[in-house]
Amino acid sequence: MKKIISLALTALVAASVFTGCAKKNNEFYEEKNLNLMDTVVDLRASGTKATQAVKEAMKRLEEIDVMASPNNEKGDVWKINQGAGRDYVKVNPDTIKMIQMAVKYSKMSNGAFDITVSPLINLWGIGTDKARVPSDQEIKEKLSLVGYDKISIKEADNSVKLEKEGMAIDLGGIAKGFAADEVMKIFKKYNIENALIDLGGSSIYASGKNKTQSPWSIGIQHPRLDRSEGLLGIVKISDEALSTSGDYERFFIKDNKRYHHILNPATGYPADNGVMSDTIVIKGNVADANMQADILTTTVFVLGADKGMKFIESLPGIECAVTTTDNKLYSSSGFKKRLTDLHKDFTEVQ
């Protein structure tokens, strides 16, 4: 519930924008919210074909939700996981695309991003009513099932096999980004110029401008405050993808320690290097911008502020900011320029 309220507020910050378009061109403005992909999706579009565009986009999101859900028997992820250690499983080319992109970033990040962490995600159960701190022995056992090098793909017939029995994949760190890219394609097809694609605040794409012909303003979540209490800051984006990952999304606290949903595939524990949240911005003309932004926020979170920032600096055209538990904000030069209203809790690292 808290999440839903906070999402509604995310939208509000960005929304001031849209009212402009809506008033000017009221009959062509369309907004829809839907519970999908474990979050609240908010799509807004203005243009003569906005209604059709949003309808088609929601249908596409429903398809992706099934495809990427680890719990839906009709979906590719479920089928791949069922066949682990046994069969190649024929899947949708979209699923192959996500897995290939995931593996690419696993290699680039030395395994910080790894969709085969799924057995550990299930063991911890973070975000479910079965969440608990597992024993070291349990973690060790599951760690033996983790390894992106044990995913085999036969591209020619769109099939995938996980080499070890008990292995499983989880596309939670990539599917929302992929989905935002797909919505963007649909909006382009319908010539939507001004739009907001908000997949639960964690994957956002804003296209066009606001009523004053300025870029959209997106409120970035303060990692330790509710949205009603304040934001980390405001970032302006235009035809760009923005993704945020944080240790506040799904977590529990035990003995004063926060256990959250982003796992370090090397240790089997939630990443514990002082990062509270990170945000990535990528230009919309970069292929798969939202999917890359989604992957990279999780990756930087696992790498930590120093290594993470260096990693991002090695990738052209990508901007990043990281908040740490000592209340510092690290940001790339491009990000600094666009961030305003930084919350007083944080000090920028120069």
Ligand code: ADP
């Ligand atoms: P959100 O779902 O809020 O956008 P992220 O994009 O950071 O959060 O993705 C976190 C999700 O990614 C987790 O819930 C889990 O499904 C998956 N995940 C956790 N750790 C890793 C990791 N090291 N590599 C790849 N995926 C991960």
Ligand code: MG
């Ligand atoms: Mg994400």
